[in-house]
Amino acid sequence: MNAPNVALRAVRTGMRMSQDDFARALQAAGHRVGEPNDANKRLVQRWESGAIAAPRPVYVRALEVVTGLPIDLLGFTSVPGGQVADDNQGGHDLTSPMSDLATPVPTHRPAAVRGSYAGVWLSRYQYYSSGRGESFAGQHFVVVLQHGDRLTARSLPGSAASSLSLDLTVDGSVVTGTWVEQTDPGGYYRGARYHGAIQLLAEPTGRRMAGKWVGFGKDMDVNTGPWDLVFQDASTSKATLDRYNILPDRVDSA
Structure with a gap:
């Protein structure tokens, strides 16, 4: 049985957002940073229920932008090898190391960054x-x-x-x-x-x-x-x- 992601649910409810609100905020964040995503209520439900244990990379940044927290404080497990698959539930996310046909993640232009500011x-x-x-x-x-x-x-x-x-x-x-x-x-x-x-x-x-x-x-x-x-x-x-x-x-x- 999958363990529910109580940390993500607590963060979302602490922001006074419904699952629909949270999904819309993730979509807006994706557009804002140039990495569009297909977040919806069903995907948020699957994260919170534990049916999906780790988010696809395109969702990681959106989650961090919306919550203001690093991904390792949102109750997810680490992404093994960065492999992703379609979850067939109105959004793409990591479920198992299946195929090489996953949608490529947009990359940023080469940055002139002097160091880490995190x-x-x-x-x-x-x-x-x-x-x-x-x-x-x-x-x-x-x-x-x-x-x-x-x-x-x-x-x-x-x-x-x-x-x-x-x-x-x-x-x-x-x-x-x-x-x-x-x-x-x-x-x-x-x-x-x-x-x-x-x-x-x-x-x-x-x-x-x-x-x-x-x-x-x-x-x-x-x-x-x-x-x-x-x-x-x-x-x-x-x-x-x-x-x-x-x-x-x-x-x-x-």
């Missing part, structure tokens, strides 16, 4: 609130996952009342991409969703990225401000993520 980083940005007439700073601990020249960063939920996500591309020392923040429903901005672009320069040490963000305000005016990411830990293990799943100013005292 791990936990402290994200800090500044913004001016026109309604309150003063400047504020936002801080989150984020988990950065890397696939070639692509980086995805998702905030740890306990590190801030808002949630933050970044999708970035690395080219040498230039890191550029987009950001989205869902503000605190009980805060000043009442759960408003903001998004924009970000451009950073990575220091040669690979331990800090600094630059600026640009985005729209609530009156559709264009705003900008400084943003930096400071490296904290290369590990993305559950123990490490638990350690940083607190407010940034409490890390030293934790």
Whole structure:
């Protein structure tokens, strides 16, 4: 009897997503990163029931983008040899080492990447609130996952009342991409969703990225401000993520 994937189900329900919602989010993530997939409710059900023990590579990145967690924390077993097969259930995934006729996985262009950026980083940005007439700073601990020249960063939920996500591309020392923040429903901005672009320069040490963000305000005016990411830990293990799943100013005292 297959063991249910309780970890994946817990992550999905913690995101307050139905299986349909989760499948649609996986499809959207696949299109966003240039790796389209056929995720649907039935495939999510088969993952969660344990009928499929490991996701096909094209789904790995989508799962990491949507959840903000490395694949080894989502309850799957390792993919043996990367062999895949059609599961005949409205999606393609790994079931057994059957044939060489599997759909090829799209590959990224050769990347100019100086090193690994995966791990936990402290994200800090500044913004001016026109309604309150003063400047504020936002801080989150984020988990950065890397696939070639692509980086995805998702905030740890306990590190801030808002949630933050970044999708970035690395080219040498230039890191550029987009950001989205869902503000605190009980805060000043009442759960408003903001998004924009970000451009950073990575220091040669690979331990800090600094630059600026640009985005729209609530009156559709264009705003900008400084943003930096400071490296904290290369590990993305559950123990490490638990350690940083607190407010940034409490890390030293934790």
